[in-house]
Amino acid sequence: MQALYAQLLVGLINGSFYALLSLGLAVIFGMLNIINFAHGALYMMGAFCAYFLLNLTGLGYWWALLIAPIVVGIFGMVLERTMLQWLSGLDHLYGLLLTFGIALIVQGVFQNYFGSSGLPYAIPDELKGGMNLGFMFLPIYRAWVVIFSLVVCFSTWYLIERTRLGAYLRAATENPTLVRAFGINVPRMITLTYGLGVGLAALAGVLSAPINQVRPLMGENIIIVVFAVVVIGGMGSIMGSIITGFALGVIEGLTKYFYPEASNTVVFVLMVLVLLVKPTGLTGRAA
Amino acid sequence: MTAMTDDTLPATPRVIRDEMIAFAIMTGLLLIVPLTGLYPFFVMQGLCFALLACAFNLLIGYGGLLSFGHAMFLGTGGYVTAHAVKVWGVPPELGILIGMAASAGLGIITGAVAIRRQGIYFAMITLALSQLLYFIYLQAPFTHGEDGIQGIPQGRLLGIFDLSKPTVLYYVIVAGFLFGFLVIFRAINSPFGEVLKSIRENEQRAISLGYKTDQYKLLAFILSGTLAGFAGSLKVFVVQNASLSDVEVGMSGLIVLMTLVGGLGTVFGPVIGAFIIVATQQYLAGFGSWVTVIQGSIFVACVLTFRRGIVGEIAHLFRRSL
Numbered sequence: 001m002q003a004l005y006a007q008l009l010v011g012l013i014n015g016s017f018y019a020l021l022s023l024g025l026a027v028i029f030g031m032l033n034i035i036n037f038a039h040g041a042l043y044m045m046g047a048f049c050a051y052f053l054l055n056l057t058g059l060g061y062w063w064a065l066l067i068a069p070i071v072v073g074i075f076g077m078v079l080e081r082t083m084l085q086w087l088s089g090l091d092h093l094y095g096l097l098l099t100f101g102i103a104l105i106v107q108g109v110f111q112n113y114f115g116s117s118g119l120p121y122a123i124p125d126e127l128k129g130g131m132n133l134g135f136m137f138l139p140i141y142r143a144w145v146v147i148f149s150l151v152v153c154f155s156t157w158y159l160i161e162r163t164r165l166g167a168y169l170r171a172a173t174e175n176p177t178l179v180r181a182f183g184i185n186v187p188r189m190i191t192l193t194y195g196l197g198v199g200l201a202a203l204a205g206v207l208s209a210p211i212n213q214v215r216p217l218m219g220e221n222i223i224i225v226v227f228a229v230v231v232i233g234g235m236g237s238i239m240g241s242i243i244t245g246f247a248l249g250v251i252e253g254l255t256k257y258f259y260p261e262a263s264n265t266v267v268f269v270l271m272v273l274v275l276l277v278k279p280t281g282l283t284g285r286a287a
Numbered sequence: 288m289t290a291m292t293d294d295t296l297p298a299t300p301r302v303i304r305d306e307m308i309a310f311a312i313m314t315g316l317l318l319i320v321p322l323t324g325l326y327p328f329f330v331m332q333g334l335c336f337a338l339l340a341c342a343f344n345l346l347i348g349y350g351g352l353l354s355f356g357h358a359m360f361l362g363t364g365g366y367v368t369a370h371a372v373k374v375w376g377v378p379p380e381l382g383i384l385i386g387m388a389a390s391a392g393l394g395i396i397t398g399a400v401a402i403r404r405q406g407i408y409f410a411m412i413t414l415a416l417s418q419l420l421y422f423i424y425l426q427a428p429f430t431h432g433e434d435g436i437q438g439i440p441q442g443r444l445l446g447i448f449d450l451s452k453p454t455v456l457y458y459v460i461v462a463g464f465l466f467g468f469l470v471i472f473r474a475i476n477s478p479f480g481e482v483l484k485s486i487r488e489n490e491q492r493a494i495s496l497g498y499k500t501d502q503y504k505l506l507a508f509i510l511s512g513t514l515a516g517f518a519g520s521l522k523v524f525v526v527q528n529a530s531l532s533d534v535e536v537g538m539s540g541l542i543v544l545m546t547l548v549g550g551l552g553t554v555f556g557p558v559i560g561a562f563i564i565v566a567t568q569q570y571l572a573g574f575g576s577w578v579t580v581i582q583g584s585i586f587v588a589c590v591l592t593f594r595r596g597i598v599g600e601i602a603h604l605f606r607r608s609l
Contacts, residue, residue, distance in 0.1 A: 097547065106583075
């Protein structure tokens with residue numbers, strides 16, 4: 001039973017990353033009509049940001065949680081302003097190809113300087129150790145990741161679904177021309193949205209640094225899983241992305257316990273099943 | 288939203304004539320390669336990737352479907368042919384047929400799933416499916432995991448052509464490439480190809496005209512997958528191994544890049560693009576992981592400034608179809 005709970009926890013943690021990443025993808029897709037293939041590379045940059053902050057400036061984990069999303073978010077906004085902006089009006093697929101190219105460049109540069117092996121990043125002192133819950137041993141850092149991700153996910157949901165800024169954002173997703181006519185600077189909102197989505201990816205990167213180490217290719221496989229998550233959940237709903245992300249993480253964790261051989265593939269198999277039963281995704285509407 | 292290709296010239300006699308001349312030039316060049324002293328191994332590798340890119344282009348350029356997982360067909364054709372030739376000891380022609388049959392089967396299964404969504408989702412689904420297959424091949428015993436299948440015997444094609452002789456092998460690969468190329472060329476210029484183009488331009492209207500677009504898309508997907516598998520089978524006899532690197536996401540990206548550089552929706556673009564990318568890989572191999580950076584930069588440059596690709600820009604300049 002111990003092992004089952006441990007795998008459940010691992011599943012919840014991976015689910016947190018899936019939720020944060022697919023949430024960012026959905027927000028970006030809503031505004032820019034682009035599937036951000038560079039999301040995995042930016043997630044990796046978040047983790048490297050934390051690593052550099054610690055080793056070059058001595059700023060620890062808590063500062064990294066704040067600074068890394070801002071730095072990577074600014075990097076993303078520069079990308080949006082210099083490149084992605086020029087793709088508006090073209091087929092969606094060009095956005096996918098462009099961001100794929102960006103991902104290759106970013107990952108290639110980091111790989112060139114840091115190789116493929118992992119760099120260690122220590123768990124901060126405040127979150128070391130664990131609690132004995134009686135039925136299992138709970139490492140505090142892992143519990144923190146799950147709780148903090150939930151808080152961030154629901155804050156993002158609240159920001160988009162319940163605030164005035166979010167209302168502008170949703171309106172601009174539906175009809176950008178009309179929203180511009182009301183005097184709202186839609187291009188700036190698009191840039192900020194990309195920054196927000198990318199910042200969420202960087203935050204996931206910082207959270208994962210102490211668990212998974214910091215590797216140049218850490219985002220390469222996770223982004224494909226997140227694509228499958230997005231296909232399963234549909235990108236129409238913010239809450240849908242969050243719930244699907246966590247649910248698939250847990251299912252993956254359970255698979256690791258019951259049938260480890262399939263743990264790499266279970267998300268993709270589920271995607272196939274969902275496509276056969278409900279092609280629009282669980283929360284999606286017909287295109 | 289503008290479509291990804293602007294192939295607006297109708298198939299007039301002039302267009303067909305231009306393409307025939309280009310085809311004759313290409314065939315002539317390929318036939319005299321062994322006389323020029325050019326490294327035949329490089330040309331053979333280029334031809335396998337050129338066929339692969341042409342098969343991919345059939346989907347994106349004519350059907351408007353971006354498959355981001357075409358490496359799965361390359362890998363499947365390669366693995367199955369390699370296994371059949373090495374372990375079962377079948378002759379090369381049978382090995383190739385078995386490899387193609389396996390790719391066709393994979394095309395039926397993955398196509399039936401992937402065509403349920405359009406556009407961007409189609410790309411993500413094919414990517415996820417190819418990743419699924421990657422993990423299956425990683426764990427399946429017959430692929431030998433990380434080692435791959437090594438030392439594949441080349442054998443005698445039809446019991447006559449000794450494939451271990453470089454010149455014989457070269458002409459067999461050229462013949463295979465030309466066969467695949469002509470099948471695609473025929474498909475594009477058939478009524479089937481016209482319906483496919485109409486689906487690319489406006490699927491709703493094609494449906495309203497009474498075409499069962501799903502069937503056309505599935506058929507195009509299977510044809511493309513089978514020919515991509517054929518390219519994988521041929522490649523086995525050139526490189527004499529089959530490994531996981533052929534099924535990886537990076538390979539799927541390369542296929543997209545080759546076609547994009549040459550020109551999406553052009554007949555000869557994928558061939559040019561494939562040779563350019565294979566050449567960059569060959570000559571830049573010493574730069575290590577900078578090759579990835581360079582390939583990424585080509586991607587970015589193509590999408591931002593050069594969306595028609597090399598052949599597409601030339602064709603556009605001269606108002607010709609190539």
